[in-house]
Amino acid sequence: xxxxxxxxxxxxxxxxxxxxxxxxxxxxxxxxxxxxxxxxxxxxxxxxxxxxxxxxxxxxxxxxxxxxxxxxxxxxxxxxxxxxxxxxxxxxxxxxxxxxxxxxxxxxxxxxxxxxxxxxxxxxxxxxxxxxxxxxxxxxxxxxxxxxxxxxxxxxxxxxxxxxxxxxxxxxxxxxxxxxxxxxxxxxxxxxxxxxxxxxxxxxxxxxxxxxxxxxxxxxxxxxxxxxxxxxxxxxxxxxxxxxxxxxxxxxxxxxxxxxxxxxxxxxxxxxxxxxxxxxxxxxxxxxxxxxxxxxxxxxxxxxxxxxxxxxxxxxxxxxxxxxxxxxxxxxxxxxxxxxxxxxxxxxxxxxxxxxxxxxxxxxxxxxxxxxxxxxxxxxxxxxxxxxxxxxxxxxxxxxxxxxxxxxxxxxxxxxxxxxxxxxxxxxxxxxxxxxxxxxxxxxxxxxxxxxxxxxxxxxxxxxxxxxxxxxxxxxxxxxx
Amino acid sequence: xxxxxxxxxxxxxxxxxxxxxxxxxxxxxxxxxxxxxxxxxxxxxxxxxxxxxxxxxxxxxxxxxxxxxxxxxxxxxxxxxxxxxxxxxxxxxxxxxxxxxxxxxxxxxxxxxxxxxxxxxxxxxxxxxxxxxxxxxxxxxxxxxxxxxxxxxxxxxxxxxxxxxxxxxxxxxxxxxxxxxxxxxxxxxxxxxxxxxxxxxxxxxxxxxxxxxxxxxxxxxxxxxxxxxxxxxxxxxxxxxxxxxxxxxxxxxxxxxxxxxxxxxxxxxxxx
Numbered sequence: 001x002x003x004x005x006x007x008x009x010x011x012x013x014x015x016x017x018x019x020x021x022x023x024x025x026x027x028x029x030x031x032x033x034x035x036x037x038x039x040x041x042x043x044x045x046x047x048x049x050x051x052x053x054x055x056x057x058x059x060x061x062x063x064x065x066x067x068x069x070x071x072x073x074x075x076x077x078x079x080x081x082x083x084x085x086x087x088x089x090x091x092x093x094x095x096x097x098x099x100x101x102x103x104x105x106x107x108x109x110x111x112x113x114x115x116x117x118x119x120x121x122x123x124x125x126x127x128x129x130x131x132x133x134x135x136x137x138x139x140x141x142x143x144x145x146x147x148x149x150x151x152x153x154x155x156x157x158x159x160x161x162x163x164x165x166x167x168x169x170x171x172x173x174x175x176x177x178x179x180x181x182x183x184x185x186x187x188x189x190x191x192x193x194x195x196x197x198x199x200x201x202x203x204x205x206x207x208x209x210x211x212x213x214x215x216x217x218x219x220x221x222x223x224x225x226x227x228x229x230x231x232x233x234x235x236x237x238x239x240x241x242x243x244x245x246x247x248x249x250x251x252x253x254x255x256x257x258x259x260x261x262x263x264x265x266x267x268x269x270x271x272x273x274x275x276x277x278x279x280x281x282x283x284x285x286x287x288x289x290x291x292x293x294x295x296x297x298x299x300x301x302x303x304x305x306x307x308x309x310x311x312x313x314x315x316x317x318x319x320x321x322x323x324x325x326x327x328x329x330x331x332x333x334x335x336x337x338x339x340x341x342x343x344x345x346x347x348x349x350x351x352x353x354x355x356x357x358x359x360x361x362x363x364x365x366x367x368x369x370x371x372x373x374x375x376x377x378x379x380x381x382x383x384x385x386x387x388x389x390x391x392x393x394x395x396x397x398x399x400x401x402x403x404x405x406x407x408x409x410x411x412x413x414x415x416x417x418x419x420x421x422x423x424x425x426x427x428x429x430x431x432x433x434x435x436x437x438x439x440x441x442x443x444x445x446x447x448x449x450x451x452x453x454x455x456x457x458x459x460x461x462x463x464x465x466x467x468x469x470x471x472x473x474x475x476x477x478x479x480x481x
Numbered sequence: 482x483x484x485x486x487x488x489x490x491x492x493x494x495x496x497x498x499x500x501x502x503x504x505x506x507x508x509x510x511x512x513x514x515x516x517x518x519x520x521x522x523x524x525x526x527x528x529x530x531x532x533x534x535x536x537x538x539x540x541x542x543x544x545x546x547x548x549x550x551x552x553x554x555x556x557x558x559x560x561x562x563x564x565x566x567x568x569x570x571x572x573x574x575x576x577x578x579x580x581x582x583x584x585x586x587x588x589x590x591x592x593x594x595x596x597x598x599x600x601x602x603x604x605x606x607x608x609x610x611x612x613x614x615x616x617x618x619x620x621x622x623x624x625x626x627x628x629x630x631x632x633x634x635x636x637x638x639x640x641x642x643x644x645x646x647x648x649x650x651x652x653x654x655x656x657x658x659x660x661x662x663x664x665x666x667x668x669x670x671x672x673x674x675x676x677x678x679x680x681x682x683x684x685x686x687x688x689x690x691x692x693x694x695x696x697x698x699x700x701x702x703x704x705x706x707x708x709x710x711x712x713x714x715x716x717x718x719x720x721x722x723x724x725x726x727x728x729x730x731x732x733x734x735x736x737x738x739x740x741x742x743x744x745x746x747x748x749x750x751x752x753x
Contacts, residue, residue, distance in 0.1 A: 177637070179651060180633070180637065180651055180652065181637065181651060181652045181653060182651055182652075182653050183572055183650070183651035183653055183654045271716075273716070274715075274716030274718075275712075275715075275716035275717060275718040275719060276716075276718075277652060277653055277656075277719065294638065297719055297720055297721065298718065298719040298720070300637050300638065302640060306640040309640070310640070
């Protein structure tokens with residue numbers, strides 16, 4: 001029932017990713033629009049500088065509904081790219097369905113799909129995505145459980161493997177590069193254009209290395225505050241050109257849709273600088289600095305992909321840990337899949353228990369109003385407890401077997417047989433109706449006590465390489481079951 | 482026999498220093514020892530080299546700067562000495578990977594190309610040779626620095642992680658060092674050209690080799706002058722300055738080669 005449609009650094013270069021860049025209110029708006037679609041019951045969007053992926057749950061579990069949900073998400077993403085003034089993102093979109101989608105979410109949260117394997121930021125970004133979806137009212141039982149499970153898996157990966165040890169950050173690589181150009185950084189000037197978390201990290205390291213800080217921001221208050229925090233100076237946005245002449249290292253991280261530093265601006269600044277080297281660190285998505293500035297003599301431009309690639313290259317030794325983490329994530333995905341499959345037999349189990357308990361309770365009640373009407377209140381309560389215990393004992397084995405066969409083709413026959421033998425069809429229909437789709441609902445399995453245990457040892461994980469374009473996915477006869 | 486021993490010890494020391502510097506550069510991490518030992522071995526090579534030049538000139542009974550045989554050798558020795566003196570102050574440690582092999586080549590070259598006992602007469606000519614040799618040493622360092630600059634600049638432009646050349650000095654340090662070597666060498670080159678021109682007028686041999694040497698020397702001067710002037714006036718630094726410096730260095734080498742070849746052919750050894 002779950003599907004994920006999106007793109008990441010793996011298949012889409014930065015110039016494609018920036019067409020789909022969306023954050024804050026934009027993400028909430030996208031999610032609200034998605035759950036208004038008749039095809040989608042729940043939606044969650046993970047939007048970072050390296051990926052934008054929308055996880056969605058269709059109205060029902062059939063292939064038809066899953067495809068409809070995937071198509072609705074794809075349409076929404078294409079519209080988003082269109083609003084950003086760009087087309088042509090469709091060839092880069094990738095789709096995963098059902099178990100593969102869950103596995104993908106687990107891998108993303110565990111930073112196994114990150115450009116820099118083991119980087120810690122993604123965990124917070126997935127958590128933020130969940131909070132945004134909750135605030136937008138687009139999260140429901142399934143995605144809430146899947147995302148929380150993903151966060152749990154990510155924490156396990158970080159605590160049970162050494163994947164996050166010896167971390168090299170993008171900010172520290174940026175400062176190392178500045179040293180490779182300028183040598184000692186004391187006395188150099190770092191210019192902060194805009195302010196993101198990563199940019200502030202790099203600025204902090206540069207200041208620590210002795211650089212002076214200049215801040216240029218569209219919001220003068222924000223510029224002043226940042227300058228104050230780092231002991232630097234602020235300049236109005238209009239003085240960006242002059243600041244480029246003064247600076248040695250420029251860290252750009254605005255949320256502007258277009259280039260804020262153009263080739264012409266840098267060409268002019270380089271004349272005034274008399275050829276002194278200028279190093280740009282562009283960590284904004286969409287990018288802030290025109291890539292053509294790298295062609296100018298003595299100008300060096302590194303964007304987020306360039307920096308991340310260097311970080312990734314420097315951490316090749318993490319492969320063995322990544323493999324350990326991978327098997328852990330696969331196991332967790334299997335466990336989750338089993339839970340998902342038991343969801344299909346939950347209504348039958350609930351109906352069966354209710355029927356058996358109701359029958360026993362009715363017989364006891366008749367006796368209590370007849371021959372045993374002299375029993376005290378405490379005796380009656382003891383009898384009630386005995387009925388519950390009898391129901392649990394009687395149905396323990398059948399319940400376990402139904403759950404165990406949930407992922408087996410024979411499970412359907414068993415469920416049908418139960419419906420027939422105990423006349424459960426109507427009761428199951430009522431229970432399903434009571435679980436009617438409600439995107440704003442965010443509850444777990446409390447109360448039923450049926451679906452909560454996560455099963456073990458389901459079928460082995462599907463082979464990797466399941467990333468397929470949506471159009472191909474539609475043509476698949478089976479969808480990863 | 483003793484001189485021979487010192488000569489071969491010099492060659493071995495230069496070769497060892499070369500290997501250590503390349504080892505230091507080729508390994509991205511964990512080869513700090515090679516980085517520490519390399520300059521020391523190069524220093525030992527320079528001491529042996531100086532000893533060899535002194536002993537050999539005493540035996541040949543000729544002032545080193547008046548001998549074609551020693552000119553290239555002394556240029557390499559001076560370059561090595563300058564590098565060792567400035568490597569820390571100018572942060573150009575990795576330049577040793579250029580200095581050591583080229584010094585080795587010059588030592589071997591002067592041994593087998595030049596004629597050991599060919600003296601050059603006159604104090605005026607000795608001055609001419611001395612400034613040229615000093616200038617060549619500086620241009621040799623400037624050329625090496627420019628090569629390293631281009632390697633590092635290319636890597637940074639292409640956004641490759643530091644690997645084989647991971648320990649190259651910072652770009653700005655290389656650019657500054659190249660400019661300083663050039664700035665110091667240029668007056669010496671100018672003086673060398675003036676004294677050489679005056680001497681050429683005096684002897685008026687007009688051989689094709691002398692003509693070629695004069696042309697190459699003037700080309701060197703024009704190129705270096707252009708690099709310095711354009712840097713001062715238009716801010717041409719970095720890659721453009723490096724290309725200009727390398728071109729000038731190649732012309733300076735051409736002058737030296739013509740000088741050595743002519744010497745080996747038994748000419749008068751007049752340098753321009």
